[in-house]
Amino acid sequence: MSSETAEVRVPFRIVLGDANVLYSRVLRDYLLYAMTKRIIRVQWSAAILDEVVEHLIENVGGFDAESGERLVAAMNGIFPNSEVAPVAENVEAVAALEMPDEDDRHVLAAAVAADADVLCTDNIKHFPPDVMAAVGIEALTADDLLSLLVEEFNDDMLVVHRIAVSRLPGATDESTIAALRRANATKTADLMAALLDRS
Numbered sequence: 001m002s003s004e005t006a007e008v009r010v011p012f013r014i015v016l017g018d019a020n021v022l023y024s025r026v027l028r029d030y031l032l033y034a035m036t037k038r039i040i041r042v043q044w045s046a047a048i049l050d051e052v053v054e055h056l057i058e059n060v061g062g063f064d065a066e067s068g069e070r071l072v073a074a075m076n077g078i079f080p081n082s083e084v085a086p087v088a089e090n091v092e093a094v095a096a097l098e099m100p101d102e103d104d105r106h107v108l109a110a111a112v113a114a115d116a117d118v119l120c121t122d123n124i125k126h127f128p129p130d131v132m133a134a135v136g137i138e139a140l141t142a143d144d145l146l147s148l149l150v151e152e153f154n155d156d157m158l159v160v161h162r163i164a165v166s167r168l169p170g171a172t173d174e175s176t177i178a179a180l181r182r183a184n185a186t187k188t189a190d191l192m193a194a195l196l197d198r199s
Helices: 003-008 019-023 025-036 046-059 065-078 088-095 102-113 129-135 142-152 154-167 173-182 186-198
Strands: 012-016 040-045 118-120 138-140
Touching (some): 019 025, 025 142, 040 046, 040 102, 046 102, 102 118, 102 129, 118 142, 129 138, 138 142, 142 186
């Protein structure tokens, strides 16, 4: 993204490609709050959200099916145009591609349906370069994507960080940076820490 793109404020389209990206509260908050600043447009499918809820139920104590329903309702309620529903044409577009994990094919179909620029996934090996080139979409980890946003949209991402801190009871700048590190977003954590030091 060039500075010209930043000035024009044309958001690029992101499909969140695996449960890990939405599973982490800090990654989810950063990405969704970045959408409220119109830096990016984040999209998902019902199947992607189903996987996120299943992952949270399995791994987070106290998170149950009702919690999952509330999360999905909140995301789709706040961002009513973010859910995409792949059609037969989208499914067919990825059907012949050789993918390491067949379970990820629906994610790629969702990215095609969204006309995405980027598929954000921490399972980057599941979306090899030749497959992504075939559909004209770039695969980036959450850390690569967020660090790019922090570098290109300093002021907006500082606001995103501050919103994330304010919306989580007891959170501080330091605890949020630490949460980024725990979520393997180390580049983003370093850039945001430096940005906070300068602000």
